[in-house]
Amino acid sequence: MSEDYNDNKTIQAQSSEAISGGGSVSPDLDYVRPAEIPDQDLYHGHSFLTKWVFCQDAKVIGVQYFLLATFTGIIGLILSWLMRLQLGFPGAAGFMTAEHYYQFVTMHGMIMVVYFLTALFLGGFGNFLIPLMVGARDMVFPYLNMVSFWSFFVAVAVLLASFFVPGGPTGAGWTLYPPQTILEGTPGSGWGILLMCISLILFVAGFTMGGLNYLITVLQARTRGMTLMRMPLTVWGIFTATVLAMLAFPALLVGALMMTLDKVLQTSFFMPTILKAGEVLEYGGGSPILFQHLFWFFGHPEVYIVALPAFGIVSDLISVHARKNIFGYRMMVWAIVGIGALSFFVWAHHMYVSGMNPWFGFFFATTTLIIAVPTAMKVYNWILTLWRGNIRMNVVMLWCLGFIITFVNGGITGIFLGNVSVDVPLSDTYFVIAHFHMVMGIAPLMVIMGAVYHWFPLVSGRFLDEKLGKWHFWLTFLGAYSIYFPMHYLGFIGVPRRYFEMYDSPYMTSAVGMNEFISTAAFIVGAAQFILIYNIIKTLKTGKPAGHNPWKANSLEWLTPKVPPEHGNWGERLPVVHRWPYDFSVPGAKEDFIPQTTPPSEVAHTEAEKT
Amino acid sequence: MISILKKLFGTLLEKPWESEQASIDNTHEGKTFNISVQKSAVIIIFGIATCLFSLIFTSYLYTLPPDQDTRYLLRPNLLWINTLILFFVTFFFAKITNDLEKKVTIKIKKNLIIVGGLTYLFLFGQIIFWFQLMKSGKFISTNSYFSSFYIFTALHGLHLLGGLFFWGKVASKVLKLEQNKILEEEKNISALSMYWTYLLIIWLAFFLMIFIFNDAVIDWCKSLIS
Numbered sequence: 087m088s089e090d091y092n093d094n095k096t097i098q099a100q101s102s103e104a105i106s107g108g109g110s111v112s113p114d115l116d117y118v119r120p121a122e123i124p125d126q127d128l129y130h131g132h133s134f135l136t137k138w139v140f141c142q143d144a145k146v147i148g149v150q151y152f153l154l155a156t157f158t159g160i161i162g163l164i165l166s167w168l169m170r171l172q173l174g175f176p177g178a179a180g181f182m183t184a185e186h187y188y189q190f191v192t193m194h195g196m197i198m199v200v201y202f203l204t205a206l207f208l209g210g211f212g213n214f215l216i217p218l219m220v221g222a223r224d225m226v227f228p229y230l231n232m233v234s235f236w237s238f239f240v241a242v243a244v245l246l247a248s249f250f251v252p253g254g255p256t257g258a259g260w261t262l263y264p265p266q267t268i269l270e271g272t273p274g275s276g277w278g279i280l281l282m283c284i285s286l287i288l289f290v291a292g293f294t295m296g297g298l299n300y301l302i303t304v305l306q307a308r309t310r311g312m313t314l315m316r317m318p319l320t321v322w323g324i325f326t327a328t329v330l331a332m333l334a335f336p337a338l339l340v341g342a343l344m345m346t347l348d349k350v351l352q353t354s355f356f357m358p359t360i361l362k363a364g365e366v367l368e369y370g371g372g373s374p375i376l377f378q379h380l381f382w383f384f385g386h387p388e389v390y391i392v393a394l395p396a397f398g399i400v401s402d403l404i405s406v407h408a409r410k411n412i413f414g415y416r417m418m419v420w421a422i423v424g425i426g427a428l429s430f431f432v433w434a435h436h437m438y439v440s441g442m443n444p445w446f447g448f449f450f451a452t453t454t455l456i457i458a459v460p461t462a463m464k465v466y467n468w469i470l471t472l473w474r475g476n477i478r479m480n481v482v483m484l485w486c487l488g489f490i491i492t493f494v495n496g497g498i499t500g501i502f503l504g505n506v507s508v509d510v511p512l513s514d515t516y517f518v519i520a521h522f523h524m525v526m527g528i529a530p531l532m533v534i535m536g537a538v539y540h541w542f543p544l545v546s547g548r549f550l551d552e553k554l555g556k557w558h559f560w561l562t563f564l565g566a567y568s569i570y571f572p573m574h575y576l577g578f579i580g581v582p583r584r585y586f587e588m589y590d591s592p593y594m595t596s597a598v599g600m601n602e603f604i605s606t607a608a609f610i611v612g613a614a615q616f617i618l619i620y621n622i623i624k625t626l627k628t629g630k631p632a633g634h635n636p637w638k639a640n641s642l643e644w645l646t647p648k649v650p651p652e653h654g655n656w657g658e659r660l661p662v663v664h665r666w667p668y669d670f671s672v673p674g675a676k677e678d679f680i681p682q683t684t685p686p687s688e689v690a691h692t693e694a695e696k697t
Numbered sequence: 698m699i700s701i702l703k704k705l706f707g708t709l710l711e712k713p714w715e716s717e718q719a720s721i722d723n724t725h726e727g728k729t730f731n732i733s734v735q736k737s738a739v740i741i742i743f744g745i746a747t748c749l750f751s752l753i754f755t756s757y758l759y760t761l762p763p764d765q766d767t768r769y770l771l772r773p774n775l776l777w778i779n780t781l782i783l784f785f786v787t788f789f790f791a792k793i794t795n796d797l798e799k800k801v802t803i804k805i806k807k808n809l810i811i812v813g814g815l816t817y818l819f820l821f822g823q824i825i826f827w828f829q830l831m832k833s834g835k836f837i838s839t840n841s842y843f844s845s846f847y848i849f850t851a852l853h854g855l856h857l858l859g860g861l862f863f864w865g866k867v868a869s870k871v872l873k874l875e876q877n878k879i880l881e882e883e884k885n886i887s888a889l890s891m892y893w894t895y896l897l898i899i900w901l902a903f904f905l906m907i908f909i910f911n912d913a914v915i916d917w918c919k920s921l922i923s
Contacts, residue, residue: 221727294745305728305729306730306732307727307728308729313711313713313725315709315713316713316722333748347837351837352838353838354760355756355844368838371840372760376756376759416710419709
């Protein structure tokens with residue numbers, strides 16, 4: 087490295103990304119381009135309200151998103167407990183009718199996918215990490231960012247209000263398929279579905295404001311020396327997921343808007359001619375299948391809106407805690423971008439049982455299987471990063487390993503379901519429940535937990551308790567397997583999903599023991615999550631101080647002058663980046679990490695480029 | 698577009714860990730594109746809005762039954778005048794851009810007010826047209842042709858209202874500025890100009906679609922097939 091840097095020949099800038107960042111390289115070893123962009127003018131809150139409630143600091147907004155998403159997630163968790171209580175021990179929850187069950191299913195699904203996972207990954211981690219990781223003082227439009235969070239707040243309030251309106255929340259299933267969603271007979275077909283649609287519209291509007299911030303901050307507000315290919319994979323994951331969200335959420339918006347009009351103004355976007363008790367309704371000419379296309383055009387990219395940030399975050403966690411550079415960084419970036427692009431060409435694999443031209447089925451099965459290629463590349467690269475690494479077997483690493491296992495498990499069953507001929511018989515069984523909970527529920531949750539244990543010292547300045555963390559991990563990991571692994575079997579024997587109870591079907595006897603076991607495991611796993619809440623409260627009071635850069639990481643978020651970082655992040659001067667964030671265990675270096683801000687002259691005798 | 702794709706793929710081929718690439722990367726200023734954040738925001742909004750309007754177009758085509766009077770909206774009516782107004786808005790924005798280069802402050806201020814006024818006039822015209830439609834018995838629930846028309850015009854109008862919100866903020870600043878300081882708002886004004894031009898294009902695309910997918914064309918297509 088030193089020899090190359092000392093080479094006095096002028097190198098023409100070739101960074102293809104650097105449209106404006108071209109120029110020639112100075113022979114000075116530590117040369118950096120002088121600051122040309124004026125520093126960002128920030129609004130500093132002075133009162134409690136402007137500092138902590140209507141705050142414009144992305145880090146506070148990130149924590150706000152995190153707390154609110156967690157709150158809605160806990161409601162989703164309680165709903166799942168109630169569902170499992172009914173399935174494992176029918177009648178044990180005396181108040182629960184079939185209508186209640188369907189309402190709980192619907193709200194659990196929508197809450198977990200949109201209001202918990204999406205909000206937490208993009209709103210929570212995105213806001214907290216993007217400005218810090220790219221070396222910015224804040225998001226480019228802080229005011230808009232604040233409005234984004236409060237739109238999310240109102241969206242959640244409207245959604246939860248549906249529990250208290252006449253008829254209760256919608257019980258049409260989280261996919262909200264018309265026409266039954268808005269017709270009498272479906273639970274919550276009045277106020278419930280209306281509030282759900284309004285809430286979704288608010289969510290999308292709010293997210294668009296936030297997403298605009300994430301994209302422009304990443305593209306236009308990075309610090310000097312931070313090229314796109316020097317960004318941590320966490321930022322790549324969140325960035326690409328935001329692009330997906332910006333293109334996919336309009337489909338949800340259009341679907342929700344048209345459904346609202348169908349309900350309120352008797353339009354017929356999704357409503358065909360319908361006979362009800364021998365009487366022809368006013369609707370006619372619409373297409374329920376159109377809604378399915380719109381919903382899944384949003385719904386499948388949504389899987390990757392959740393998964394891509396998880397991929398990025400877990401890559402960084404594995405690299406830091408295995409003390410090794412990420413294996414195949416470029417491939418990891420390509421895979422993130424490739425998966426993002428492909429995710430728009432697979433949506434109809436959710437609609438095989440709705441009926442379609444066989445050639446469409448063939449097309450969507452093919453694209454679905456193709457998307458497994460970049461995904462598998464990522465799994466290989468995580469494993470190869472661990473290979474011969476100096477692995478710290480701490481709680482963060484446990485969550486990462488748990489992620490890889492559950493993700494591979496869920497991914498493989500996805501390959502089953504991607505094929506039309508296999509999907510059709512399995513589609514309405516517990517096999518599907520097992521698949522998507524494993525790949526989209528448990529696997530991202532493992533990453534969230536790993537990320538919480540990893541970045542909590544940055545947020546609070548203290549370490550979370552390791553022993554409690556290990557209890558939390560093992561109960562969650564083994565418990566989640568106890569829930570979802572048997573569900574694959576239930577699916578294979580044909581136990582149908584969406585059933586309130588099995589009545590006198592053969593499944594009443596053959597699956598009853600397994601359902602009891604699954605439900606018991608679900609209660610334990612749910613309760614285990616409160617260990618984290620206890621751990622956080624305990625740590626905030628008496629936790630071990632973490633100090634600066636406790637994990638000895640390289641990325642910028644750990645290099646702020648103060649921990650936790652204050653508003654503006656960087657004190658007087660913005661950091662200057664000299665390298666990628668994965669220089670771990672570099673031969674010749676004094677320590678096993680070289681932070682991104684370390685100039686070449688300080689590590690002149692290392693072989694960073696060969697690691 | 699091709700150059701952006703080339704740059705994107707070029708970027709993805711970089712090897713940030715190699716010393717040669719590192720020395721190139723060290724000179725990077727941190728911005729990806731040499732445009733202001735305001736323009737970047739408008740371009741991203743174009744992407745989202747294009748997706749949104751394309752989905753409405755697609756939904757319209759998906760549910761368009763053959764027996765609707767799709768020529769109705771094309772008869773001489775207020776829509777044509779509204780379209781003309783939107784053209785004028787874009788024309789005045791072009792003048793503003795021209796004046797920005799020459800730093801003719803008074804004209805910029807005057808034209809900026811005209812732009813806002815004409816946009817309000819357009820929105821007012823659209824609402825009047827809605828009332829005219831409803832008076833003639835063409836409601837949003839009449840059929841999918843009119844449902845799509847109402848929903849499209851509503852969303853287009855909402856986008857314009859959003860633009861007017863930012864126009865208000867920019868105009869109130871510009872009107873107070875002295876001549877030598879007008880360039881401080883140049884980025885905002887050119888972002889607004891881009892936004893209005895985009896909304897004109899979207900409106901024309903919608904208008905064109907009404908032309909193309911009218912009964913006559915559908916009949917002609919059917920005759921070709923038969």
